[in-house]
Amino acid sequence: MAIQQKGMHGAWASRWTFIMAATGSAVGLGNMWKFPYVAGSNGGGAFVLVYLGCILLIGVPVMMAEVLIGRQGRQSPINSMRDAVAESDAKSRWRHVGWVGVAAGMLILSFYAVIAGWALAYIFEAASGELAGVSGDTAGAIFGSLLADPSRLIFWQSIFMLLCVGVVVGGVKKGLGVAVEILMPVLFVMLLLLLGFSFFRGNFSAAWDFLFNFNLQLLTWRGVLEAMGQAFFTLSIGMGAIMAYGAYMPQKANIGKTILIVAFFDSLVAIISGLIIFSIVFATQGIEPSAGPGLMFISLPVAFGGMPGGLLIGSAFFVLVSIAAWSSAISLLEPCVAWLIEAKDISRVQANLLLAGFAWVLGLGSVLSFNVWSDIKFAGLTFFDFLDFLTANIMLPLSGLLIAVFVGYVMKREFVDYQMQGTAPKILALWRLTLRYVAPVAISAVFVMGIYDKFFS
Numbered sequence: 001m002a003i004q005q006k007g008m009h010g011a012w013a014s015r016w017t018f019i020m021a022a023t024g025s026a027v028g029l030g031n032m033w034k035f036p037y038v039a040g041s042n043g044g045g046a047f048v049l050v051y052l053g054c055i056l057l058i059g060v061p062v063m064m065a066e067v068l069i070g071r072q073g074r075q076s077p078i079n080s081m082r083d084a085v086a087e088s089d090a091k092s093r094w095r096h097v098g099w100v101g102v103a104a105g106m107l108i109l110s111f112y113a114v115i116a117g118w119a120l121a122y123i124f125e126a127a128s129g130e131l132a133g134v135s136g137d138t139a140g141a142i143f144g145s146l147l148a149d150p151s152r153l154i155f156w157q158s159i160f161m162l163l164c165v166g167v168v169v170g171g172v173k174k175g176l177g178v179a180v181e182i183l184m185p186v187l188f189v190m191l192l193l194l195l196g197f198s199f200f201r202g203n204f205s206a207a208w209d210f211l212f213n214f215n216l217q218l219l220t221w222r223g224v225l226e227a228m229g230q231a232f233f234t235l236s237i238g239m240g241a242i243m244a245y246g247a248y249m250p251q252k253a254n255i256g257k258t259i260l261i262v263a264f265f266d267s268l269v270a271i272i273s274g275l276i277i278f279s280i281v282f283a284t285q286g287i288e289p290s291a292g293p294g295l296m297f298i299s300l301p302v303a304f305g306g307m308p309g310g311l312l313i314g315s316a317f318f319v320l321v322s323i324a325a326w327s328s329a330i331s332l333l334e335p336c337v338a339w340l341i342e343a344k345d346i347s348r349v350q351a352n353l354l355l356a357g358f359a360w361v362l363g364l365g366s367v368l369s370f371n372v373w374s375d376i377k378f379a380g381l382t383f384f385d386f387l388d389f390l391t392a393n394i395m396l397p398l399s400g401l402l403i404a405v406f407v408g409y410v411m412k413r414e415f416v417d418y419q420m421q422g423t424a425p426k427i428l429a430l431w432r433l434t435l436r437y438v439a440p441v442a443i444s445a446v447f448v449m450g451i452y453d454k455f456f457s
């Protein structure tokens with residue numbers, strides 16, 4: 001049964017398509033919207049250093065492990081994990097890891113579509129000229145009025161969800177594969193153009209100092225937990241997206257090298273986005289780096305509103321953000337869709353509609369948390385903040401930890417070695433060491449300290 005199911009969803013055309021798809025998944029709102037504001041609220045430099053450390057020491061090894069399980073199983077994360085557990089004669093409890101991941105995916109998709117909706121709304125906001133000449137305060141007020149209006153938020157959330165369904169129904173090759181091969185190069189070119197703009201028109205050196213001069217005193221354990229959560233979130237690990245994409249990866253591709261490329265692109269985009277946004281923030285009065293989730297939506301309109309050609313560049317920027325969000329959100333939907341197709345006798349279209357519909361309904365909670373429900377708190381957080389914290393800082397690291405332990409200790413060596421063929425023995429040993437010791441210890445420690453810091457101090 002399991003054997004017959006293998007590979008039923010198709011495969012990427014080449015290793016390059018995998019790289020584009022995985023980079024598309026990784027590069028998203030996490031890089032352009034979340035990274036700058038989380039770094040901004042945590043004091044900049046020291047946070048960035050810890051974040052990059054987490055990417056390299058924990059993120060990359062865990063990402064490799066995740067891809068490995070996917071490629072070994074060649075199915076949705078839940079079933080790839082199930083097979084990996086069975087083939088390794090491991091305790092069946094391990095199968096839950098796939099479930100945690102897919103559940104996290106649905107939760108993330110629900111709020112992700114709402115934020116991506118903001119970016120869509122801003123394409124038109126910028127193009128209409130409404131942002132021309134705005135001050136920091138006015139930009140804040142315009143953003144505030146969007147958040148206060150559930151029907152507008154729901155409208156854009158729905159459009160974004162439909163865009164995602166539109167790609168994922170096309171399947172792996174013709175849907176996801178084609179989309180990322182077009183979207184990713186466009187994204188990189190636009191990003192570089194905007195970097196050039198902020199270099200000449202913004203306060204680039206202040207942005208540089210803010211991101212790279214570190215003052216360790218500004219860092220708390222809570223900040224370290226957020227840096228680690230951000231590393232997981234931005235690399236799309238711990239929820240099955242990368243496992244699902246790994247399932248469609250050509251057998252010849254070297255997992256280590258390929259993942260290093262993806263992680264490099266992802267970090268590069270985060271840093272470039274940070275430079276673009278902070279160059280503008282520091283060149284504008286009335287906006288603080290610690291402005292929170294609205295940072296991008298308040299600072300950029302001010303910059304674009306005040307310059308010739310701002311209409312065009314402003315809308316281009318939000319097109320860029322929307323593209324990045326789109327190529328990530330499809331990777332949140334795909335693992336769940338793949339699983340539903342395997343588990344139930346339904347078509348790709350039906351699976352898409354059901355799951356996107358589910359995430360859409362759940363997303364209404366996030367929509368309302370910005371207005372009508374803004375006073376309703378879970379553990380001191382609004383519905384949206386709670387989901388964000390729960391997924392990025394708890395579920396993703398937790399399932400990342402389990403994946404590291406599974407591949408490091410439990411999975412049969414012959415499978416691991418087979419998937420890692422062509423990797424230099426020293427690198428292989430180093431990777432295994434990281435999975436067995438460094439990642440589990442680091443994740444557990446940051447976890448305990450961060451939760452303690454957040455809730456008990």
Ligand code: PHE
Pocket residue numbers: 025026027028029030031108233234235236237239241328329331332
């Ligand atoms: N990595 C994406 C981003 O940075 C978010 C994401 C998380 C996508 C998990 C898929 C899975 O925006």
